[in-house]
Amino acid sequence: MMRPTLAPLDFTHDASLNSWVESANTPDSDFPIQNLPIGVFRRAGSLEFFRPGVAIGEQIVDLLAARAAGVLPADVAVTLNGCERGELNAFMAQGRVARVALRQALSQALREGSSQQTVLNTCLMPQASAEYAVPCRIGDYTDFYTGIHHATTVGKLFRPDQPLMPNYKWVPIGYHGRTSSIGVSGQAFPRPKGQTKGPNDEVPVLRPSQRLDYELELGVFVGQGNALGEPIAMDQAEDHAFGLVLLNDWSARDLQAWEYQxxxxxxxxxxxxxxSPWIVTMEALAPFRAPFVRPEGDPQPLPYLDSDGNRLQGGLDVELDVLIETQAMRDAGLAPQCLSQSSYRDAYWTVAQMLAHHTVNGCNLQPGDLLGSGTQSGPRPEQAGSLLELTSGGKNALTLANGETRTFLQDGDAIILRGHCDRSGFRRIGFGDCRGQVLAARG
Amino acid sequence: MMRPTLAPLDFTHDASLNSWVESANTPDSDFPIQNLPIGVFRRAGSLEFFRPGVAIGEQIVDLLAARAAGVLPADVAVTLNGCERGELNAFMAQGRVARVALRQALSQALREGSSQQTVLNTCLMPQASAEYAVPCRIGDYTDFYTGIHHATTVGKLFRPDQPLMPNYKWVPIGYHGRTSSIGVSGQAFPRPKGQTKGPNDEVPVLRPSQRLDYELELGVFVGQGNALGEPIAMDQAEDHAFGLVLLNDWSARDLQAWEYQxxxxxxxxxxxxxxSPWIVTMEALAPFRAPFVRPEGDPQPLPYLDSDGNRLQGGLDVELDVLIETQAMRDAGLAPQCLSQSSYRDAYWTVAQMLAHHTVNGCNLQPGDLLGSGTQSGPRPEQAGSLLELTSGGKNALTLANGETRTFLQDGDAIILRGHCDRSGFRRIGFGDCRGQVLAARG
Incomplete structure (x- = not known):
C-alpha cells in the first residue's frame, strides 16, 4: 500500500515513448507524450467557441475533432459531453477514471507508429495559431498560504520577534479569493488604484498602487466534488484533485497593508x-511524487491532516522559475531575465492536506474550483517568490542585467512563471508559460 | 437632481393599488402588489427545473407560464430568455430597464379589475406548494462589514481600548466568501467541525464548534456588471444593484479565533x-430611501465614495428581526421568539459605496454576484445582530421565554430572519422568511 490514493504509473509514463508529433520529442519540450495536459483553445482572434484540447509538442490535439474523427474510443468520447463550449467542468467531475482513459487513448494514438496518425494529424492546430481561456467555470477560488519560507520572510517584515503566527504549523491557512478576475496567460491589466495610508499620512488617499507585486504559486483544480456536510478524508483527498497549473496571484502591497485588518x-x-492555460494532470505528475516529512522538532499534523500516503508521497517535485521582461528589455530585444527559482517540495502543506482541511467543516468543493498554493519561496533569500521578499519590503532594489532597477513592478513589466518536473528515468514535463503584464493605471 | 441614480417612483408604488389576488391586500402581507419580488421556484418535492416567479400575496406568478399565456408584452417576454432553468443571471444582466418593464407589466396585470385576471389566474401556484433555490449562479460572494455597532461591540471583546480599527471609517471593509455553500431559506446543515485552541490548551484539537452563531445581514444582488479594469463611479453605482435579500452568515466563533490571522x-x-428566496428589487425599495449622513465628527468619505445622491438618499429603511425556534419550542408548539430588532439605516456604508469601493481597483462584478452587508446591529445592546454580541462573547447567557438559556446555538435551533419596510403614505413591503437550522455534527 505504498500509493493508496496516488496515481499509479502505467505505460503512459514510459520514458522511451516518442510521438509522431516530432516537436514533442525534443528533450526540453514541456509537452512530450508523457505529459498530455488539457486546456481550452480556439484559433487566435476568431469568434469560435473555445473547445477542449491537449498539448503535444508545439501542437494541440483538438479533442472534439478527434472525437468526430473516431480516434477516441466510445467510452472516452462520452466523457467529453458537456465540454463543447470550452468549460471542462463536466469532464473534471468524472474524476480519475475519465482522465486516465483519455490519457491512455491519446498516448496510444500519438505514439510513433500509431495507426491513427493519419486521421489524428488532421485534428492538430499549432499552438502558435491558438489562444486560450480559463479552462472551466471556476465556482470558488481559495488561496492557501503553504509556503513557510514566504510566510516567515513576510512575517519578519511586520513582526521581527514572531514571524510565524502560532497557528501556522497546525492550520493550512487559507482564504477565499476572487474568481471573476482570474485570467489565462497573456492577461494584461491596468495598475490598480486603491486607498493607501503611510505611517506619517494624516488621512488615506486614493492612488495607483506603488508597491505592485507578483506571487509565484501553483494552482490545484478540483476534479470530483464533495457534498455539503461531507468532509473529504486524507486517504481519499487526491481523488478530488484534477491537476495543476501555474498561478500568479498579483498583489498590491500598499493597498493590502491599509485594508487587511x-x-x-x-x-x-x-x-x-x-x-497557465494547460492543466498538468495528477497522472502526468505521478513520477514526481516525493516523501513529505516535517522538519525535526515541528509538531505532527492533527490526524485529519495526516496519512501514510501523504507522508510517503504527498510531496511534488515541481521546479519553479520567475522571469521578468520589462518594456526596456522588449525594446532592446533582450530575453526575459530570471528573478528566482524554487521548488514546490518546500511547501509546508500538501495538495491532499489542502483538500482535507478545506472540507473538514463540511464545506463543499465543486468540479473546477481552484486552490492556490500560496507563494512558493525556497529556504534561501534568492529563492523568494515575490518582490516583497527579494527586495526586503522595497528597501533593497534589484539591479537587472540591463542596468534597470526594481523594488516593485513598473508599468509595462511582464512576469513569466515557468514550471517543470525532471527525474532520472522519466521524461521531463513542463507547464508552459504563465505570462501577465502590468499596464498603466487608467485615467 | 434629487435622485440622480436612484429608482424613481411611478404608478407601481401607488399605495391605493390592490390586487385581485386577495391575500396580497392584507396590511401585514410581505408581498402586496407594490413589492413584486423575484425568485425561482418549483412544486415542492418535484424534479422539475426551477423557474422564475414573482411573489404576490400567498401566491407565485409563474413567469414562464405567464409568458406562454401571452400575459407579458413582447418586450418583457424577451427579457426572460436564458432564465428557463432557474438561473436569473441573464435577466439580472439587463439592468433596471428590464426590471421596470416586468414590474410595470405585472402591476397592471395583477391589479383589481385587470382584463388579464382570468388568464393570469391559471399561472399561479400557492407558495405553500412551492420550494425555492438560490435564484442565480452566484459567481462571487463578497461579505462587507458595514455594521459599525457590530464592529465596535465585537472589537471591544478583543481590543477594549481600540475597538474600531483605524481603517474602519475610511474603507468599506470586505472580504471574499464562499459561494458553493450558499443555500436558500430552509437550509439545514450539520454543526461544523474545526480546529480550536483555547488560551490554556497546549495544542489545538479538532471538534464540533462550541460557539456557533448567526449573523443578521442583508444581501445585495448585482444586476449589470462592469468590465475588468473599469471602476463603477458613485453616480452610476446603483445602476448595478438588482435587489436585496436577507442573509444569515453563520459563523463558528471558536474556529474563527484560531484560524483568522x-x-x-x-x-x-x-x-x-x-x-431568503425572494429578491426585493431596488424599484420596490424606492419609497424607503433615506438620507445618509455621517455622525458629527466623523471623517467625510473620500471623493470616490461620495456623491450628492448618496448623501440625500443613499440610506435604506429596512427594519430587521431575528427570531429563534429551538427544538423544545417546536415540541411544545411555541412560536419563534424574537432575539433582536435593528435597522439597515444604521449601516455605516451604503449599497452604492460597497459597489464603488469593490470596483475602484478595477475588479469586475458580474450579474448575480452577491454582496453581504455585514452584521446589522443597532446602537443599543439589545439590537445586536449576533449571539456573540447579545451574550457578551458567551459570558452572559440569554434566558428564553420557555426557560431555556443560550450563549451560542444548540443542535436543532432554527434562526429566522425577517425584514420589512414601512413608511407613511406607502404600502408596507416585506422580505419573507430566511430560515436556517443547525443539525447535530456528523460522526
Whole structure:
C-alpha cells in the first residue's frame, strides 16, 4: 500500500515513448507524450467557441475533432459531453477514471507508429495559431498560504520577534479569493488604484498602487466534488484533485497593508490573477511524487491532516522559475531575465492536506474550483517568490542585467512563471508559460 | 437632481393599488402588489427545473407560464430568455430597464379589475406548494462589514481600548466568501467541525464548534456588471444593484479565533450561508430611501465614495428581526421568539459605496454576484445582530421565554430572519422568511 490514493504509473509514463508529433520529442519540450495536459483553445482572434484540447509538442490535439474523427474510443468520447463550449467542468467531475482513459487513448494514438496518425494529424492546430481561456467555470477560488519560507520572510517584515503566527504549523491557512478576475496567460491589466495610508499620512488617499507585486504559486483544480456536510478524508483527498497549473496571484502591497485588518486581503488581490492555460494532470505528475516529512522538532499534523500516503508521497517535485521582461528589455530585444527559482517540495502543506482541511467543516468543493498554493519561496533569500521578499519590503532594489532597477513592478513589466518536473528515468514535463503584464493605471 | 441614480417612483408604488389576488391586500402581507419580488421556484418535492416567479400575496406568478399565456408584452417576454432553468443571471444582466418593464407589466396585470385576471389566474401556484433555490449562479460572494455597532461591540471583546480599527471609517471593509455553500431559506446543515485552541490548551484539537452563531445581514444582488479594469463611479453605482435579500452568515466563533490571522475568516464561515428566496428589487425599495449622513465628527468619505445622491438618499429603511425556534419550542408548539430588532439605516456604508469601493481597483462584478452587508446591529445592546454580541462573547447567557438559556446555538435551533419596510403614505413591503437550522455534527 505504498500509493493508496496516488496515481499509479502505467505505460503512459514510459520514458522511451516518442510521438509522431516530432516537436514533442525534443528533450526540453514541456509537452512530450508523457505529459498530455488539457486546456481550452480556439484559433487566435476568431469568434469560435473555445473547445477542449491537449498539448503535444508545439501542437494541440483538438479533442472534439478527434472525437468526430473516431480516434477516441466510445467510452472516452462520452466523457467529453458537456465540454463543447470550452468549460471542462463536466469532464473534471468524472474524476480519475475519465482522465486516465483519455490519457491512455491519446498516448496510444500519438505514439510513433500509431495507426491513427493519419486521421489524428488532421485534428492538430499549432499552438502558435491558438489562444486560450480559463479552462472551466471556476465556482470558488481559495488561496492557501503553504509556503513557510514566504510566510516567515513576510512575517519578519511586520513582526521581527514572531514571524510565524502560532497557528501556522497546525492550520493550512487559507482564504477565499476572487474568481471573476482570474485570467489565462497573456492577461494584461491596468495598475490598480486603491486607498493607501503611510505611517506619517494624516488621512488615506486614493492612488495607483506603488508597491505592485507578483506571487509565484501553483494552482490545484478540483476534479470530483464533495457534498455539503461531507468532509473529504486524507486517504481519499487526491481523488478530488484534477491537476495543476501555474498561478500568479498579483498583489498590491500598499493597498493590502491599509485594508487587511481585520478580515484579510480584498482589493489588494482581486484586480487580477493569472493562470497557465494547460492543466498538468495528477497522472502526468505521478513520477514526481516525493516523501513529505516535517522538519525535526515541528509538531505532527492533527490526524485529519495526516496519512501514510501523504507522508510517503504527498510531496511534488515541481521546479519553479520567475522571469521578468520589462518594456526596456522588449525594446532592446533582450530575453526575459530570471528573478528566482524554487521548488514546490518546500511547501509546508500538501495538495491532499489542502483538500482535507478545506472540507473538514463540511464545506463543499465543486468540479473546477481552484486552490492556490500560496507563494512558493525556497529556504534561501534568492529563492523568494515575490518582490516583497527579494527586495526586503522595497528597501533593497534589484539591479537587472540591463542596468534597470526594481523594488516593485513598473508599468509595462511582464512576469513569466515557468514550471517543470525532471527525474532520472522519466521524461521531463513542463507547464508552459504563465505570462501577465502590468499596464498603466487608467485615467 | 434629487435622485440622480436612484429608482424613481411611478404608478407601481401607488399605495391605493390592490390586487385581485386577495391575500396580497392584507396590511401585514410581505408581498402586496407594490413589492413584486423575484425568485425561482418549483412544486415542492418535484424534479422539475426551477423557474422564475414573482411573489404576490400567498401566491407565485409563474413567469414562464405567464409568458406562454401571452400575459407579458413582447418586450418583457424577451427579457426572460436564458432564465428557463432557474438561473436569473441573464435577466439580472439587463439592468433596471428590464426590471421596470416586468414590474410595470405585472402591476397592471395583477391589479383589481385587470382584463388579464382570468388568464393570469391559471399561472399561479400557492407558495405553500412551492420550494425555492438560490435564484442565480452566484459567481462571487463578497461579505462587507458595514455594521459599525457590530464592529465596535465585537472589537471591544478583543481590543477594549481600540475597538474600531483605524481603517474602519475610511474603507468599506470586505472580504471574499464562499459561494458553493450558499443555500436558500430552509437550509439545514450539520454543526461544523474545526480546529480550536483555547488560551490554556497546549495544542489545538479538532471538534464540533462550541460557539456557533448567526449573523443578521442583508444581501445585495448585482444586476449589470462592469468590465475588468473599469471602476463603477458613485453616480452610476446603483445602476448595478438588482435587489436585496436577507442573509444569515453563520459563523463558528471558536474556529474563527484560531484560524483568522493573518488572512481572515475561512472555515469559520464557509460551511453554510442562508438567503431568503425572494429578491426585493431596488424599484420596490424606492419609497424607503433615506438620507445618509455621517455622525458629527466623523471623517467625510473620500471623493470616490461620495456623491450628492448618496448623501440625500443613499440610506435604506429596512427594519430587521431575528427570531429563534429551538427544538423544545417546536415540541411544545411555541412560536419563534424574537432575539433582536435593528435597522439597515444604521449601516455605516451604503449599497452604492460597497459597489464603488469593490470596483475602484478595477475588479469586475458580474450579474448575480452577491454582496453581504455585514452584521446589522443597532446602537443599543439589545439590537445586536449576533449571539456573540447579545451574550457578551458567551459570558452572559440569554434566558428564553420557555426557560431555556443560550450563549451560542444548540443542535436543532432554527434562526429566522425577517425584514420589512414601512413608511407613511406607502404600502408596507416585506422580505419573507430566511430560515436556517443547525443539525447535530456528523460522526
Amino acid at each position: 481585520p478580515l484579510g486581503p480584498f482589493l489588494s488581490k482581486n484586480f487580477a490573477s493569472t493562470i | 493573518p488572512l481572515g475568516p475561512f472555515l469559520s464561515k464557509n460551511f453554510a450561508s442562508t438567503i
